[in-house]
Amino acid sequence: MSSKASAEALRFENVTLRFPGARQAAIEDVSLRVERGRFVAVIGPSGCGKSTILNLAAGLLSPTEGEVHFAGERVTGVNSAASYVTQQANLLPWLSVGANIGLALKFRKVPKAERKDRIGHWVKLVGLTGFEDHYPRELSGGMQKRVSIARALIYDPSIVLMDEPFGPLDAITRLKLQQDLLNLWEEQNGTLVFVTHDLNEALYLADQVVVMSSGPGTVRQVLEVPFERPRSIGSLVESPEFAELYNELWSLVKSELQMSDATA
Ligand SMILES: Nc1ncnc2c1ncn2[C@@H]1O[C@H](COP(=O)(O)OP(=O)(O)OP(=O)(O)O)[C@@H](O)[C@H]1O
Numbered sequence: 655m656s657s658k659a660s661a662e663a664l665r666f667e668n669v670t671l672r673f674p675g676a677r678q679a680a681i682e683d684v685s686l687r688v689e690r691g692r693f694v695a696v697i698g699p700s701g702c703g704k705s706t707i708l709n710l711a712a713g714l715l716s717p718t719e720g721e722v723h724f725a726g727e728r729v730t731g732v733n734s735a736a737s738y739v740t741q742q743a744n745l746l747p748w749l750s751v752g753a754n755i756g757l758a759l760k761f762r763k764v765p766k767a768e769r770k771d772r773i774g775h776w777v778k779l780v781g782l783t784g785f786e787d788h789y790p791r792e793l794s795g796g797m798q799k800r801v802s803i804a805r806a807l808i809y810d811p812s813i814v815l816m817d818e819p820f821g822p823l824d825a826i827t828r829l830k831l832q833q834d835l836l837n838l839w840e841e842q843n844g845t846l847v848f849v850t851h852d853l854n855e856a857l858y859l860a861d862q863v864v865v866m867s868s869g870p871g872t873v874r875q876v877l878e879v880p881f882e883r884p885r886s887i888g889s890l891v892e893s894p895e896f897a898e899l900y901n902e903l904w905s906l907v908k909s910e911l912q913m914s915d916a917t918a
Pocket residue numbers: 673674676680698699700701702703704705706707
């Protein structure tokens with residue numbers, strides 16, 4: 655295998671997905687390559703197929719045409735290497751915070767003592783010390799999100815897929831969690847593909863931003879985000895380079911929104 659091929663995490667090759675009975679394809683002829691260790695944001699108008707792309711990467715949907723590959727292998731069923739953080743935290747209400755976080759370790763038959771250590775470590779990392787024995791209903795939305803992030807990262811998955819990870823949270827909690835995610839996931843050197851509607855979030859977190867067009871969903875442009883890591887959101891926001899890139903991204907997204915309004 656060439657070094658180029660071995661650095662590849664996810665690849666979409668001319669992927670079209672048409673839901674049964676749909677007038678037009680949800681996504682059409684999407685080609686995309688995500689290298690290992692990269693953070694990639696997918697952004698675009700509502701309905702342009704962002705979640706569909708995550709579902710295809712997770713192996714929950716199969717392309718109508720084209721192929722999805724992960725780590726050099728064609729994805730033909732559920733992609734067990736991928737950890738998926740959906741829009742809702744989806745915690746199991748009858749399990750404590752600790753048990754929710756450790757779920758993937760239990761499925762993988764990690765011995766109890768090791769499980770306990772790793773859960774303790776992650777509870778601390780996501781700032782939930784003292785809440786291990788609480789139940790999801792006793793947590794705020796932000797705390798539930800922290801649990802779902804710890805649950806997704808605890809078993810060192812090869813790739814994490816996140817659908818609007820911080821969507822419903824207030825601005826301050828979002829900022830804090832965005833910075834936490836940067837710190838946590840950079841340490842693990844993992845691959846992250848996430849969908850967002852938030853231009854700032856895309857630029858804070860990602861190495862590349864995939865801007866999609868709608869009707870049907872296609873890749874309009876892939877924008878490189880050159881900011882060095884480790885990143886501090888506070889310093890990024892103050893830099894002129896950030897403002898410049900934000901404007902570039904905004905004009906791309908704005909033209910997509912105008913196009914989708916015109917075709918609606
Ligand atoms: N299960 C389904 N059956 C039929 N059509 C679907 C299904 N899921 C999604 N679609 C359609 O596919 C298209 C893409 O949907 P998708 O959810 O991927 O878009 P999105 O960009 O994630 O949207 P949003 O930003 O609003 O969450 C939309 O037109 C949607 O109506």
